[in-house]
Amino acid sequence: MNSAAHYLVPFQRRGSIVGQADLAALADVVHSPDPLSAGVWRERFEQRFADLTGARHALSVTSGTVALELAVRLLDLAPGDEVIATPQTFQATVQPLLDHQVTVRFCDVDPDTLNMDPAVLESLITPRTRAILLVHYGGLPADMTRVLALARRSGIVVVEDCAHALGAAHRGVSPGALGDIGCFSFHSTKNITTLGEGGMITLNRADWAERVERLRGNEVDGVFVPVTDRAGEEPALLPWMRFSADVYRRAAVGIRGAGTNATLSEAAAAVGLVQLDALERFTERRRWIAGRLDAAVREFPGTRVQQVPEGSSHAYHLYTFFLTAGREAREGFVRALDRRGVEVQLRYFPLHLLPEWRLRGHGPGECPQAERIWFDEQVNLPCHPGLSDDQVDHLVDSVGHALREALIGTGGRRLAVR
Numbered sequence: 001m002n003s004a005a006h007y008l009v010p011f012q013r014r015g016s017i018v019g020q021a022d023l024a025a026l027a028d029v030v031h032s033p034d035p036l037s038a039g040v041w042r043e044r045f046e047q048r049f050a051d052l053t054g055a056r057h058a059l060s061v062t063s064g065t066v067a068l069e070l071a072v073r074l075l076d077l078a079p080g081d082e083v084i085a086t087p088q089t090f091q092a093t094v095q096p097l098l099d100h101q102v103t104v105r106f107c108d109v110d111p112d113t114l115n116m117d118p119a120v121l122e123s124l125i126t127p128r129t130r131a132i133l134l135v136h137y138g139g140l141p142a143d144m145t146r147v148l149a150l151a152r153r154s155g156i157v158v159v160e161d162c163a164h165a166l167g168a169a170h171r172g173v174s175p176g177a178l179g180d181i182g183c184f185s186f187h188s189t190k191n192i193t194t195l196g197e198g199g200m201i202t203l204n205r206a207d208w209a210e211r212v213e214r215l216r217g218n219e220v221d222g223v224f225v226p227v228t229d230r231a232g233e234e235p236a237l238l239p240w241m242r243f244s245a246d247v248y249r250r251a252a253v254g255i256r257g258a259g260t261n262a263t264l265s266e267a268a269a270a271v272g273l274v275q276l277d278a279l280e281r282f283t284e285r286r287r288w289i290a291g292r293l294d295a296a297v298r299e300f301p302g303t304r305v306q307q308v309p310e311g312s313s314h315a316y317h318l319y320t321f322f323l324t325a326g327r328e329a330r331e332g333f334v335r336a337l338d339r340r341g342v343e344v345q346l347r348y349f350p351l352h353l354l355p356e357w358r359l360r361g362h363g364p365g366e367c368p369q370a371e372r373i374w375f376d377e378q379v380n381l382p383c384h385p386g387l388s389d390d391q392v393d394h395l396v397d398s399v400g401h402a403l404r405e406a407l408i409g410t411g412g413r414r415l416a417v418r
């Protein structure tokens with residue numbers, strides 16, 4: 001049995017709805033004589049994704065994690081380099097850095113948004129800073145205007161983890177088209193899904209796009225030059241051997257590493273296209289649920305909702321609010337919701353406190369806001385288009401009940417309802 005099956009309102013088994021249109025697209029792929037990998041569906045999906053986000057290049061891959069791994073490969077990090085990263089994200093954002101002898105500087109978050117705090121970011125930049133790895137937390141765009149201004153001044157590459165942010169915008173621009181590299185996830189729980197797993201990497205540089213094309217297609221991550229003096233010795237090739245001819249005409253002058261196979265299947269790409277058609281509808285539904293939750297939470301003193309800055313459009317992959325009445329009140333609230341069949345999860349445990357980062361010298365006190373918020377205040381509630389109207393009603397009703405219960409329980413003090 002699914003562990004979430006007993007919840008009336010599950011947190012997030014699926015982040016989108018997969019239905020008849022997706023099935024019809026799958027049937028098209030299955031019934032066509034075309035290859036099931038690296039064909040027309042992938043091309044269409046990528047083109048549509050680039051159009052939708054405004055990114056110059058969009059290349060699909062097998063997961064958001066792989067997109068982030070490839071993004072870090074593009075940085076060509078050397079020992080002693082520094083990378084600034086947010087601690088308030090899923091571990092896949094920063095895990096690829098463990099493969100490099102770099103210094104990671106975790107940048108504390110703004111307690112109202114949970115995005116990287118630009119003032120702290122500025123204090124962490126040194127002449128050795130090569131890249132900034134940030135997330136648009138929960139689908140709320142980071143303060144890209146200030147982040148990019150700081151990065152551009154010092155030639156720092158900005159990698160956006162857009163796993164939550166498909167459907168969001170910062171001053172009218174989609175995440176993935178704001179920084180230098182964007183990494184998207186189409187995992188089952190994300191804003192759209194390519195049947196459970198999938199991802200996309202968006203890029204503004206043509207040479208990086210070519211490199212990702214090679215890397216995901218099992219070609220070596222090499223630096224090549226054309227060979228001209230072999231023209232005479234070229235073997236007579238049949239048309240299908242054209243690829244071999246290209247190989248024959250180049251010489252490697254450096255090898256950065258091995259390529260891999262990260263090709264998204266045609267079936268997944270075809271479903272991705274259908275999902276993109278539904279994105280606006282899914283996002284509207286998320287915003288509607290979030291609006292109702294904000295209204296319910298605002299009824300109570302001792303709470304604050306996640307702030308959406310002017311010019312930002314939130315995709316609400318996660319709904320987040322804060323219980324400022326203390327750790328005990330939050331515990332009471334979460335338990336009360338659980339009793340009413342509402343599943344609560346807290347996303348995410350501050351990364352700099354994970355064992356692998358502690359081993360590298362990180363620890364408590366490094367990001368005081370991120371730590372305080374996660375241990376004492378933060379709550380994430382179910383918010384996804386799969387919830388029925390009845391489920392949303394039950395959720396909103398339960399949040400009111402649980403807040404009343406938890407806040408009245410705090411030190412025996414009855415808090416007045418505004």
Ligand SMILES: *Cc1c(COP(=O)(O)O)cnc(C)c1O
Pocket residue numbers: 062063064065066089090092093135161163164184185186187197198199
């Ligand atoms: C889901 C997620 C990822 C990883 O994506 P996968 O497709 O599951 O590999 C990376 N970063 C964040 C913030 C995520 O939420």
